Amino acid sequence: MTDTVTGTTISPTDHEDHGPTTFLTKYIWSQDHKVIAIQYAITAISVGMVALALSWLMRLQLGFPDTFDFIDPAGYYQYVTMHGMIMVIYLLTAIFLGGFGNYLIPLMIGARDMVFPYLNMLSYWFYLVSVLVLMSSFFVTGGPTGAGWTLYPPQSILPGTPGYEWGIILMLVSLVIFIVAFTMGGLNYVTTILQARAKGMTLMRMPLSVWGIFVATIMGLLAFPALFVGGVMMMFDRLLGTSFFMPAIIAQGEALQYNGGSPLLFQHLFWFFGHPEVYIVALPAFGIVSDLISIHARKNIFGYRMMVWAIVGIGALSFVVWAHHMYVSGMNPYFGFFFAVTTLIIAVPTAIKVYNWVLTLWRGDIHLTLPMLYSIAFILTFVVGGLTGLFLGNVVIDVPLSDTYFVVAHFHMVMGIAPILVVFGAIYHWYPKITGRLLNVQMGHIHFWVTFIGTYLMYFPMHYLGFVGVPRRYFAYEDAVFIPESAQTLNAFITVIALIIGAVQLLFIFNLIWSCFKGKEAGPNPWNATSLEWQTAETPPGHGNWGPTDPVVYRWAYDYSVPGVEEDFIPQNVPHAKGETHQGRDDDTEGV
Amino acid sequence: MSFLHTLMSKPWEVGSGQVIDRGRVCSTSSGKLALTAFFAIITVLFTLLTLGFFTRMASEDWVPLIEPDLLILNTIFLALSSMAFHGAWIIVRKQQATAPASSPPPSPGSPQRQNKFRNGLMALGGVFAVAFILGQVLAWQQLYSQGNFVNTNPAITFFYLITALHAVHLLGGMFAWGRSAVKIWYGETTDKIRQSLELCTSYWHFLLMLWMLMFVLLVLDNNGKFDLIAICKGILLGD
Numbered sequence: 001m002t003d004t005v006t007g008t009t010i011s012p013t014d015h016e017d018h019g020p021t022t023f024l025t026k027y028i029w030s031q032d033h034k035v036i037a038i039q040y041a042i043t044a045i046s047v048g049m050v051a052l053a054l055s056w057l058m059r060l061q062l063g064f065p066d067t068f069d070f071i072d073p074a075g076y077y078q079y080v081t082m083h084g085m086i087m088v089i090y091l092l093t094a095i096f097l098g099g100f101g102n103y104l105i106p107l108m109i110g111a112r113d114m115v116f117p118y119l120n121m122l123s124y125w126f127y128l129v130s131v132l133v134l135m136s137s138f139f140v141t142g143g144p145t146g147a148g149w150t151l152y153p154p155q156s157i158l159p160g161t162p163g164y165e166w167g168i169i170l171m172l173v174s175l176v177i178f179i180v181a182f183t184m185g186g187l188n189y190v191t192t193i194l195q196a197r198a199k200g201m202t203l204m205r206m207p208l209s210v211w212g213i214f215v216a217t218i219m220g221l222l223a224f225p226a227l228f229v230g231g232v233m234m235m236f237d238r239l240l241g242t243s244f245f246m247p248a249i250i251a252q253g254e255a256l257q258y259n260g261g262s263p264l265l266f267q268h269l270f271w272f273f274g275h276p277e278v279y280i281v282a283l284p285a286f287g288i289v290s291d292l293i294s295i296h297a298r299k300n301i302f303g304y305r306m307m308v309w310a311i312v313g314i315g316a317l318s319f320v321v322w323a324h325h326m327y328v329s330g331m332n333p334y335f336g337f338f339f340a341v342t343t344l345i346i347a348v349p350t351a352i353k354v355y356n357w358v359l360t361l362w363r364g365d366i367h368l369t370l371p372m373l374y375s376i377a378f379i380l381t382f383v384v385g386g387l388t389g390l391f392l393g394n395v396v397i398d399v400p401l402s403d404t405y406f407v408v409a410h411f412h413m414v415m416g417i418a419p420i421l422v423v424f425g426a427i428y429h430w431y432p433k434i435t436g437r438l439l440n441v442q443m444g445h446i447h448f449w450v451t452f453i454g455t456y457l458m459y460f461p462m463h464y465l466g467f468v469g470v471p472r473r474y475f476a477y478e479d480a481v482f483i484p485e486s487a488q489t490l491n492a493f494i495t496v497i498a499l500i501i502g503a504v505q506l507l508f509i510f511n512l513i514w515s516c517f518k519g520k521e522a523g524p525n526p527w528n529a530t531s532l533e534w535q536t537a538e539t540p541p542g543h544g545n546w547g548p549t550d551p552v553v554y555r556w557a558y559d560y561s562v563p564g565v566e567e568d569f570i571p572q573n574v575p576h577a578k579g580e581t582h583q584g585r586d587d588d589t590e591g592v
Numbered sequence: 593m594s595f596l597h598t599l600m601s602k603p604w605e606v607g608s609g610q611v612i613d614r615g616r617v618c619s620t621s622s623g624k625l626a627l628t629a630f631f632a633i634i635t636v637l638f639t640l641l642t643l644g645f646f647t648r649m650a651s652e653d654w655v656p657l658i659e660p661d662l663l664i665l666n667t668i669f670l671a672l673s674s675m676a677f678h679g680a681w682i683i684v685r686k687q688q689a690t691a692p693a694s695s696p697p698p699s700p701g702s703p704q705r706q707n708k709f710r711n712g713l714m715a716l717g718g719v720f721a722v723a724f725i726l727g728q729v730l731a732w733q734q735l736y737s738q739g740n741f742v743n744t745n746p747a748i749t750f751f752y753l754i755t756a757l758h759a760v761h762l763l764g765g766m767f768a769w770g771r772s773a774v775k776i777w778y779g780e781t782t783d784k785i786r787q788s789l790e791l792c793t794s795y796w797h798f799l800l801m802l803w804m805l806m807f808v809l810l811v812l813d814n815n816g817k818f819d820l821i822a823i824c825k826g827i828l829l830g831d
Contacts, residue, residue: 109615115626116622116626183630183633187626187629190626191626194616194617194618194625195615195616195617196615196616196622197615197616199614200615201615202601202603203617204598204599204601204603205603221629221632225633225640226636226640228637229640229644232753232757233644236742236749236753240743240749242742242743242746243653243746243749244644244746259653260651260652260653260654260746261651262647262651265644265647265648269640269644300604304603305600305602308599312599555603558604559604576606
């Protein structure tokens with residue numbers, strides 16, 4: 001049943017116009033969305049491992065200060081900066097949109113490829129160049145920038161900040177190249193979803209993964225220009241001595257050439273990008289986790305329409321909350337009040353999504369597979385991170401907690417750990433389609449439990465550190481009398497846990513490689529899923545995805561456990577049986 | 593079907609979407625849709641630059657810039673370039689209306705003259721665009737020779753930045769123009785030439801409109817006397 005592709009025959013030439021013929025065109029200069037997706041994912045995971053190693057170095061210093069001679073204050077700030085930027089931009093954004101977006105969009109909507117395959121290929125190579133430029137900053141005079149991932153001027157481009165010489169320049173150049181890459185890829189994703197769906201695949205029949213990626217991409221296309229403008233202006237300030245962001249400054253008794261610039265302007269530009277960026281990472285995660293929960297609980301998603309509306313609503317609202325990152329910047333208090341209100345409003349559609357995930361699990365046939373474990377872990381972690389966000393969204397609570405470890409714990413839970421748990425869940429889920437083999441379950445369980453429990457052991461104490469006033473961005477706290485001894489003990493504990501969690505990620509990487517060759521054969525549809533990517537003629541799908549016939553879609557992606565149907569799933573490309581009705585199905589969905 | 597109507601449909605109902613959806617939201621070509629999305633991105637980019645311009649304009653060190661007169665001539669060049677593309681597009685549209693889409697461009701008689709005219713207009717569009725870019729470079733040179741360096745004061749910095757970013761976008765358009773020229777050179781079908789020209793024409797019109805807005809912005813500079821500026825300053829800087 002699952003091998004059957006019900007569809008219409010198309011001319012063979014329709015999908016062969018960019019077919020690979022040599023090793024180079026098939027695996028290196030490939031225009032096939034699946035190969036590009038894997039290229040994106042491998043690059044993102046590789047650079048993510050660098051960021052992970054940097055976090056180890058940071059934690060070694062914080063947990064055991066005065067122990068490691070090779071970590072100096074400048075190095076520490078460089079690790080912090082590069083860890084943050086790599087994780088947010090070059091790992092999470094790239095893997096969700098470049099990796100999963102590229103792999104899943106055409107397969108899930110029944111297209112043969114992206115509408116602009118050449119542009120898609122260019123997108124990856126620009127991304128790779130941006131990564132290489134960023135990595136090159138480790139090898140230049142002064143090393144990478146240590147300005148903090150927000151790159152706030154004036155300190156980011158002043159002598160004395162680590163990486164002043166070349167690091168900051170390479171960082172800005174790399175970001176500009178990344179934005180060009182993202183724009184090329186993003187235009188492709190949006191156009192493909194709007195214009196290249198299979199017959200019958202209405203927008204409201206698309207799996208929520210595609211909806212999440214779609215809205216996140218639109219957000220990225222509209223938000224990244226702010227970072228682009230900020231980056232270019234800062235480059236002007238650094239290289240040409242202009243004063244977009246640089247006020248009059250006296251350094252070491254000498255007046256610098258800068259005058260009249262506004263550092264706050266940069267903060268506005270940065271966070272106009274930076275806050276939507278949170279949802280650029282979160283929305284694909286929301287979409288993917290919705291699909292994982294539905295598939296592994298064998299139940300239709302609760303409130304599909306409301307889930308779509310919530311994704312669109314969150315996407316729109318995320319553009320009017322940016323200044324809640326700037327409550328302590330000295331801006332007008334009325335401005336802060338406005339942003340506190342919008343921040344609380346955006347919690348509504350987000351909460352709707354959480355309720356709907358829980359209600360999808362309710363009375364479902366829950367299979368505790370690895371993707372399901374990761375999905376449940378995501379819900380818990382996202383709720384914890386989201387709740388602390390309510391604290392920080394309010395001006396009066398944010399002001400005392402600002403720049404403490406409470407903030408570090410909050411954003412790691414909500415946009416670090418939560419999305420990465422979805423990345424793991426999604427990899428365990430779609431790996432069989434990508435390679436034809438299942439990931440090793442034993443290794444997967446070790447990876448899951450250590451990661452999941454470990455993150456809580458790491459970040460719960462961090463909230464406490466924030467409450468007692470331990471500030472973030474400090475190399476050492478030796479002389480701070482207000483920090484109790486117990487805080488240092490906790491820091492050492494967190495470091496040990498962080499090292500263990502980091503080590504178990506190496507097991508995950510090993511599993512990815514080992515299972516590729518030795519993993520159990522998966523077959524075409526190991527999870528008995530309904531969405532189109534599991535209905536391809538070949539596994540892994542060949543070039544053009546669908547063989548000689550295009551799929552035709554007859555139903556939504558959530559026909560699980562349909563009453564009166566023998567199988568507990570009905571693929572999207574299976575026509576309705578004569579007399580099939582939706583009567584008797586859970587009424588949960590229909591009210592929304 | 594409107595987007596709102598789409599969002600209201602109930603996909604779980606048997607029979608919903610019985611009419612097979614073609615999988616496209618509109619009949620527009622993918623290229624045109626992507627270009628429209630790109631316009632949105634460029635609009636955001638220049639809107640942010642404009643906001644930055646107004647914010648920075650409110651500061652005390654802002655010295656109004658007297659823009660070179662050459663910019664008026666450059667604007668005329670860009671307008672002529674845009675008109676030339678529009679003319680070429682009108683011709684190719686007429687050609688397509690009278691000939692089957694899959695056939696190569698007709699060669700003998702009057703259609704041949706039409707082809708020549710179309711190609712001439714396209715070439716002219718490119719030449720005027722190059723003239724615009726060279727004119728902008730010349731304007732930079734004039735400013736530079738007057739001692740107006742990029743870091744002299746913020747008004748000049750914005751002038752260099754905005755004109756440079758606009759020129760970069762036009763250079764990107766020149767790449768597309770080159771591809772269209774190659775298509776014509778290799779005798780592509782009228783349909784393919786039309787698609788290519790349509791995108792070029794839209795892009796040129798957009799860049800012309802954008803330039804005119806930016807030109808107005810650059811000459812609007814009045815030493816921070818606008819109430820609007822005071823409002824922006826109050827909101828953004830908390831003054």
